[in-house]
Amino acid sequence: MTDKFTNEEKNGLYKAIHSRRDVRSHFISKPIEDEILSRILNAAHHAPSVGFSQPWNFILIKDPETKKRVKESFEKERERSSQLVEEPKKSKYLSFKLEGILESPVNLCVTYDPSKFGPFVIGRSSIPEAGLYSVCCAIQNLWLAARTENIGVGWVSILSNEMLKKILDLPDHIIPVAYLCLGHVDEFSSKPDLEKKGWLPRLELKDVIYFEKWDKKENFGWKNIQEIIKTNLDYP
Numbered sequence: 001m002t003d004k005f006t007n008e009e010k011n012g013l014y015k016a017i018h019s020r021r022d023v024r025s026h027f028i029s030k031p032i033e034d035e036i037l038s039r040i041l042n043a044a045h046h047a048p049s050v051g052f053s054q055p056w057n058f059i060l061i062k063d064p065e066t067k068k069r070v071k072e073s074f075e076k077e078r079e080r081s082s083q084l085v086e087e088p089k090k091s092k093y094l095s096f097k098l099e100g101i102l103e104s105p106v107n108l109c110v111t112y113d114p115s116k117f118g119p120f121v122i123g124r125s126s127i128p129e130a131g132l133y134s135v136c137c138a139i140q141n142l143w144l145a146a147r148t149e150n151i152g153v154g155w156v157s158i159l160s161n162e163m164l165k166k167i168l169d170l171p172d173h174i175i176p177v178a179y180l181c182l183g184h185v186d187e188f189s190s191k192p193d194l195e196k197k198g199w200l201p202r203l204e205l206k207d208v209i210y211f212e213k214w215d216k217k218e219n220f221g222w223k224n225i226q227e228i229i230k231t232n233l234d235y236p
């Protein structure tokens with residue numbers, strides 16, 4: 001397990017990263033094989049975590065009644081959030097498909113438990129949010145592993161956490177971090193839906209990298225990489 005990656009393996013990882021998509025509308029009804037689901041969950045469980053606290057839990061959901069209640073929370077929150085934006089953006093927002101709660105065979109709530117191995121966790125005393133960041137690392141592992149298994153994942157955050165806590169019987173101290181929809185798909189889009197529909201563009205790499213200090217886009221000591229990142233580095 002400590003050997004170096006071959007070129008083929010390396011390309012496999014980059015392929016997973018660049019072809020991973022948030023999936024909302026391409027789920028098919030075929031159930032996810034339990035072996036596959038177990039591998040995906042195991043990948044999530046091997047994420048880095050602050051102080052090795054492994055503060056996550058994964059609640060697997062397929063009960064249609066639970067899904068229905070979560071979908072109701074989505075509808076409510078979508079309506080509420082649409083009041084925050086003016087026309088014509090409002091109608092555009094409301095026209096987007098932003099969840100696949102009922103269509104996906106498996107829903108998964110990923111939670112954060114700040115009390116696990118607590119109260120002292122190495123590395124969490126100065127930045128308490130490091131616990132939440134760890135859960136996000138697990139979610140990203142899960143998302144990439146799912147992509148390599150050709151399983152689509154969609155993250156639904158247009159939900160009330162209070163409702164989720166009630167629906168899923170979460171204790172007070174447990175925080176729902178992600179509500180995910182998982183399933184086989186008929187295709188993975190080549191680009192994010194929100195990019196394809198002209199909501200927002202992908203920023204250029206060169207515009208998100210600074211050198212040495214905030215907002216410094218030029219620096220002689222970093223000249224070579226400045227040139228490289230100006231070119232189109234998209235995965236083929």
Ligand SMILES: Cc1cc2nc3c(=O)[nH]c(=O)nc-3n(C[C@H](O)[C@H](O)[C@H](O)COP(=O)(O)O)c2cc1C
Nearest residue numbers: 020021022024097098099155156157158192193194
């Ligand atoms: C924290 C988080 C919350 C998200 N919430 C939603 C959501 O409620 N509904 C949705 O359709 N997509 C949601 N997404 C997916 C993003 O819209 C998507 O990642 C982004 O548009 C880029 O597309 P891609 O994931 O296909 O590359 C969420 C993503 C993240 C990371």
